[in-house]
Amino acid sequence: MEEKTDNAVSDAAGIAAAASRASKKGPPPVHLWNPPFCGDLDMEIRADGSWFYNGTPIGRPEMVRLFASILKREGDDYFLVTPVEKVGIRVVDAPFIAVDAEIGEDIVFTTNVGDRVSAGPGHEIEMRGTPEEPRPYVHIRRGLWALIDRKTFYRLADAAMPGDNGRMEVRSGGTVFPLEP
Template identity: 50%
Template sequence: MTDPKPGLDGVIAAAKQAPGRGLPPVHLWNPAHCGEIDIRIRKDGVWFHEGTPIGREALVRLFSTVLRKDPDGFHLVTPVEKMKIVVEDAPFIATRVDRLESGALRFLTNVGDEVEAGPEHEIRVDLDPASGEPRPYLHVRRGLEALIARPVFYELVEMAAERDTAEGPRLGVESNGAWFPVGPAGAHCL
């Protein structure tokens, strides 16, 4: 039996073990922390290694499968290593939304994840403290979120309906039995 590969090569090897698009069980792995690796995910969803954009989409998708959020930050995790990376905002970007015949909202992320919004995949909207602009997010898996791209958020606002809430009238969307506020009443008319 050979020793597992260290560093970036080990991450690639571990991620390739996931059959098809299935995800490795990173939530079950508890390796020793091995330090940091110079990988940064910018807030626009571009992944960098040692200051250079990772141009191979397949490699970014592969890394995304072994990404985990722990209390101390984001890590690429293998059965034998855990390396901290920098994520400026959310690690993924929701680049598309479709309303299914069932009424559910299905999102596609920049790394190929398909996620139906619902009780386990919530949509939330924060306000940027500096600009006051909405920052919408979708829970993808195990604490990892996708920032909903501006054009996709505009589509959500167009799909939204008004509802009375404890905070007053709000616009929101429904998916898989859950209702998610996306803005104040009348926002789609602005």
């Protein structure tokens, strides 16, 4: 991430207030915002999906959802953005966890921050890792992925069928997704 600039880094409360104002009219259009970089914030999303600020867990789910709504990815870096500022944060693995899925004709995932996406074009299921230690992910929005938690992946695997190449796969949104790396 870039180093801190001359501008003072905003605190989490200021970012949250700006995000709250922006989200009153629907989901914030973070993809349209390109404010100046204001430095890094001591905020981290850990591999288990928990959010920390200054080394302390953010315990209010509504605050985590608010921050998640203004999360933006640029390359390998993650930022919280408002119309007037952009601050860097750390993400250990994926910013979200897919904690449930409705498995039917389509597969609809729910994340730990309340996002719901139907797997298909634009919301791909991707296997990373190795055959011994697969790591399944689903694309949520604009380069932001969710790690599919173990119980949900086991349910996907239970619903999978062998494909033409012999690999186990699931279908959703007219797309075939292999469940093996």
